[in-house]
Amino acid sequence: MxxxxxxxxxxxxxxxxxxxxxxxxxxxxxxxxxxxxxxxxxxxxxxxxxxxxxxxxxxxxxxxxxxxxxxxxxxxxxxxxxxxxxxxxxxxxxxxxxxxxxxxxxxxxxxxxxxxxxxxxxxxxxxxxxxxxxxxxxxxxxxxxxxxxxxxxxxxxxxxxxxxxxxxxxxxxxxxxxxxxxxxxxxxxxxxxxxxxxxxxxxxxxxxxxxxxxxxxxxxxxxxxxxxxxxxxxxxxxxxxxxxxxxxxxxxxxxxxxxxxxxxxxxxxxxxxxxxxxxxxxxxxxxxxxxxxxxxxxxxxxxxxxxxxxxxxxxxxxxxxxxxxxxxxxxxxxxxxxxxxxxxxxxxxxxxxxxxxRDIYRIAGKPVPASLDILKRARAWDVLARQLRPIFAAHPDAMLLTENRTLMAHLLYELRDMHLQHAAWKPQAIPQDHYQLTTPLGPEDLGRSAILVTQSGSAGVIERFSSHQTLAHVSVIAGPKLRREVDVILLEGFRGYR
Incomplete structure (x- = not known):
């Protein structure tokens, strides 16, 4: 051996x-x-x-x-x-x-x-x-x-x-x-x-x-x-x-x-x-x-x-x-x-x-070009969350509702001290991410109100609620040529997916 x-x-x-x-x-x-x-x-x-x-x-x-x-x-x-x-x-x-x-x-x-x-x-x-x-x-x-x-x-x-x-x-x-x-x-x-x-x-x-x-x-x-x-x-x-x-x-x-x-x-x-x-x-x-x-x-x-x-x-x-x-x-x-x-x-x-x-360009007195900012995907989520904080504070009974894991993950972390109730929009049978698997909006939430935070069109979501009210459009600068933009919509009375 x-x-x-x-x-x-x-x-x-x-x-x-x-x-x-x-x-x-x-x-x-x-x-x-x-x-x-x-x-x-x-x-x-x-x-x-x-x-x-x-x-x-x-x-x-x-x-x-x-x-x-x-x-x-x-x-x-x-x-x-x-x-x-x-x-x-x-x-x-x-x-x-x-x-x-x-x-x-x-x-x-x-x-x-x-x-x-x-x-x-x-x-x-x-x-x-x-x-x-x-x-x-x-x-x-x-x-x-x-x-x-x-x-x-x-x-x-x-x-x-x-x-x-x-x-x-x-x-x-x-x-x-x-x-x-x-x-x-x-x-x-x-x-x-x-x-x-x-x-x-x-x-x-x-x-x-x-x-x-x-x-x-x-x-x-x-x-x-x-x-x-x-x-x-x-x-x-x-x-x-x-x-x-x-x-x-x-x-x-x-x-x-x-x-x-x-x-x-x-x-x-x-x-x-x-x-x-x-x-x-x-x-x-x-x-x-x-x-x-x-x-x-x-x-x-x-x-x-x-x-x-x-x-x-x-x-x-x-x-x-x-x-x-x-x-x-x-x-x-x-x-x-x-x-x-x-x-x-x-x-x-x-x-x-x-x-x-960033330090190199700051010394040179210039902004970092977007093409060189390889960390840009991790910027400004905290800024976005700060803009949303007073909205959730004003509606403590409404749950956070999102259509994708990106917004859900960032908001749950950045607003962790608020301990938000949350649910994922899941109209299809098979879950597509962790939140759809573990906290989907379901039959037990009928009649609930929610605050939808969305980066896409919301028509498919709001039509499944009894009423809706746009609360804000939030836009923050994350870097050159990059913004974080969301629509914030108060939804009342979930009626189910069908």
Missing amino acids: QTFATLRTPQTTGLPARSGAGMLLMWLGIVTFYRIWVLPRLGITLYVDEAQYWTWAQQLDWGYFSKPPVVAWLIAASTALFGDDLVAVKLSAILLYPATAWLLFVLGRQLFDTRVGLRSAVAFSLLPFVSGLGLFVSTDAPLLFFWALAILALVRATSMDRWRDWLLLGVALGLGVMSKYTMLAFGASALLYLLLSPQRRAQLGNPRLWAAIALAAVLVMPNVLWNWSHDFPTLRHTADITHVEGINDKGGNVGEFLLAQLASLGPGFALAFLAGLVVAWQQRRDGRMQLLVCFSLPLLAIVFLQALRSEANGNWAAPAFVTATVLAVVFLSRLKTRWWIVVIALNAGLMLTVYHV
């Missing part, structure tokens, strides 16, 4: 492991506190998905309309400790990405040496993907953490066959799936990795491997039962966004997907990853290279094919960035140090530019 002694190469840098760990902790602490400092200065509130996850966290469950439950659990934990402000809601993501970087340090050090581990962690902490999503709470943060943890546990388990490593693998797999279903792709990568070596192939008959799989299944079972009891909304939503029943009428978006991967890694690390794949092919009998390729290339290929067939979001292959980063670092470590400095500096420069683009 392989051991870590056979997997590792001798340290050639003279950098002690303890010293490397201390330097890394200091670096990750600096980056983390910098992001916490810069976040309130970006002039944003929550994105719609973040606001929706916050509402999930108010009613903890084993599943939700579009995602498994871990993201809601994390927000519930951070807001219980620190309140519901911007940083507290996002805190789990801010902390999980540095934690994932630490796991890469451990993985890189065990497979190669301290230098590779240290550089892998620093590189991951500065990936544009991490710099961007590191400020926004999402399912990708726990997904990447548990993906990296599962890889580390798998390597240790297959080399030392200890129960604690196999059980850690099962926990990481189960919680990873409970974070995002993309974690299921880990199974295909792991199987490929095991099959590529006779020694690892023998692990398929190891009862400890199957105990790990059974443990993962036990952890995931509550979400399966939740989906069963709610007619599988999460699986249906996943099928809808991936167009599993046909080709998207708009065609594929493979070019957009490839550009997203380039932007996520940064141009330097993207090129280094491609070069690393060439090196991995040349050293294809090396178990370390097999590991890095098996947990990066297959997932990228699967999502690439999805982008060819229909369309794929840029973050769907995000777990591949974990081992892609290590493979890129392995290649760069063969070059002179200045190349490493160049690619790291490039990604650091991109991070600083995005975080401080």
Whole structure:
């Protein structure tokens, strides 16, 4: 059986492991506190998905309309400790990405040496993907953490066959799936990795491997039962966004997907990853290279094919960035140090530019062009809510009614102190979002009054009420060429959908 002694190469840098760990902790602490400092200065509130996850966290469950439950659990934990402000809601993501970087340090050090581990962690902490999503709470943060943890546990388990490593693998797999279903792709990568070596192939008959799989299944079972009891909304939503029943009428978006991967890694690390794949092919009998390729290339290929067939979001292959980063670092470590400095500096420069683009233009005495304001979708929802606050205060018996999750999520978060009664307009049988699933306007609301906040035509809604009165048209500036506009209509006497 392989051991870590056979997997590792001798340290050639003279950098002690303890010293490397201390330097890394200091670096990750600096980056983390910098992001916490810069976040309130970006002039944003929550994105719609973040606001929706916050509402999930108010009613903890084993599943939700579009995602498994871990993201809601994390927000519930951070807001219980620190309140519901911007940083507290996002805190789990801010902390999980540095934690994932630490796991890469451990993985890189065990497979190669301290230098590779240290550089892998620093590189991951500065990936544009991490710099961007590191400020926004999402399912990708726990997904990447548990993906990296599962890889580390798998390597240790297959080399030392200890129960604690196999059980850690099962926990990481189960919680990873409970974070995002993309974690299921880990199974295909792991199987490929095991099959590529006779020694690892023998692990398929190891009862400890199957105990790990059974443990993962036990952890995931509550979400399966939740989906069963709610007619599988999460699986249906996943099928809808991936167009599993046909080709998207708009065609594929493979070019957009490839550009997203380039932007996520940064141009330097993207090129280094491609070069690393060439090196991995040349050293294809090396178990370390097999590991890095098996947990990066297959997932990228699967999502690439999805982008060819229909369309794929840029973050769907995000777990591949974990081992892609290590493979890129392995290649760069063969070059002179200045190349490493160049690619790291490039990604650091991109991070600083995005975080401080408003400051740069403010110093220049110019407004930020709309095309460069990549955070504009998270602006001015708090301003809009302040305009609506006195309207709801004047009608305390009327419930908030919306036709889409965007308005519902933002208003419930921004007006959270008002504890608004709310309902989602749901004229169709199958729910289309979380609020239609959990709080639809239904027969029990007959005769109720509501305040409709709408960004679209309201004719189909107001005709199902006995009377209506337009209270306001609210318009706020969110940025250059961007306004938040809503109509606010008081509705009396709901008469049902038919």
